[in-house]
Amino acid sequence: MDLHDFKDVAENYDRYLEVMYTTEFDKHENFQEFYLDLAKRYGQGGTVDIACGTGAVLLYLAERGIEVDGTDLSEEMCKVASAKAEKMGLVLNIYPADMTKFSSGRKYSLAIIARSGFMHLPSSELQIAALKNIREQLLPGGILTFNTFDPYPEVQSFQMKNTPESYMKRLEYINVNGNREEIYNAICYDIVTQHMYGNWKFVEYNDKGEVIGERVRPLLMRQTYRSEVFLLAKLCGFEVVDIYRGYNGDKEDLNDPKSAQKYDGNLIWILKRKEDLA
Template sequence: MAAYVDYAKYYDYDHAIDTDLAFYINYARQYGSPVLELACGTGRLLVPVAKAGFEIYGIDLSENMLSLCRRKVEKRDIGNHVHLFCADMATFDLPRKDFALAYIPVRSFMHLFTQEDQLACLRRTYDHLRPGGVFIVDVYAPSYSHLAKEQEEGFHLRREVAMPNGHRLIRRDRFLRNDPVLQIQHYEICFEEYDEAGNLINKRTLPLDTRYTFCYEMQLLLESVGFEIVDIFRDYDKNPFDGTEEIIAVARRPG
């Protein structure tokens, strides 16, 4: 996805969250190595999972995101059990097909814009799991108020963060339009970086489109490639799905 080429520079400041980390580490503890993270990005989750001792493989389409991940892996000296590949999650083919656990966290599955690519990704993942292996995919639950929007909106402030170099980063988002046929919401995000004196030193506006998937649709997609549904949660505390927040589907390759 082209946006992440430019997004990489600010991703870790923008996504300084770890609310999903305990959830994924607990699954890794339950199912063990090797673990596969699809769309691993800068290693926000991959690095702490590797530090916890798991053998982990990560793939991502953006070399810029991956190079930040590689730097962290080198710095923390965990390279002997981390394997990174620049690959598309709809077509990847890794040298091993015995993963105990695979996941696509933080709604990255929403960057697959056609049902063909969604199914291809799920099939590739299924083929990389050992029998009995578990797969987790996390997307936003479609919000009816968002789907009802018709008019383009102006930018609104999403967050403001202090960067370690003393600069200030401001992120603004705006909704552009819904495509109800393709189930795609077109968005833009805008980063502004200000130096210590308050001068604007960089401004980037990036498209960030997402395809939404309904819960029954997700179940059918998973089942149609052979997965059995184990659980569907609405949050990382494992509260059952109720139509709000997220669709966190836990599925299993029968074994």
């Protein structure tokens, strides 16, 4: 099991992300609006939110009239998203499934893997399987978007010295029980597998400041370099049509590879299903 498969993580996910995205460097400003714009542009034949989590993008789109389904590997995340949809009066198709195998029985013109969903595929073999399967779920000319980020050698070097118990405090928030909870991360890096791995530790306190609970949840992600994504796209029947750098409309000039040097951090890939695979 990975971090997001756990019931306690799913129940608290929205709560700690709200703190994370208001206090950390990458605040994900306008990310929901970004995907709404994509859905309006490319989603006329239906949209699927893959690795939908608790529904941050899925519910935002549905509430604004976008025809959208949602799927996630984590059954617990799907349960939270479904409960939120019901509370909002939305009737949606939300179901647990592996992105390397999922099929809802229909095709889509847009597939979204928001935030770090694609990075939770820990091998190139699984990335290929996912991309090929998603291609089969898309209509001709359909669009897939997913995120990676530029690896930082300085951070990788630091993480290579870590152990899964090298905890650093990330944030604190109020959990679903109404108690203060601190989150600690211990993240390592394996230069051979390109894995970011380690643990998240959740420490819960009562109103007297006493520790009343501690949970450790594993994390495994894979860093994928931009050159790999171009090769993966070609291998799996896609072409790269845009690379956005953040959620405010900035994008690279694909005819000028040096344009990427102006940016750091988040890459939002826009891939188009190719019909001529020769």
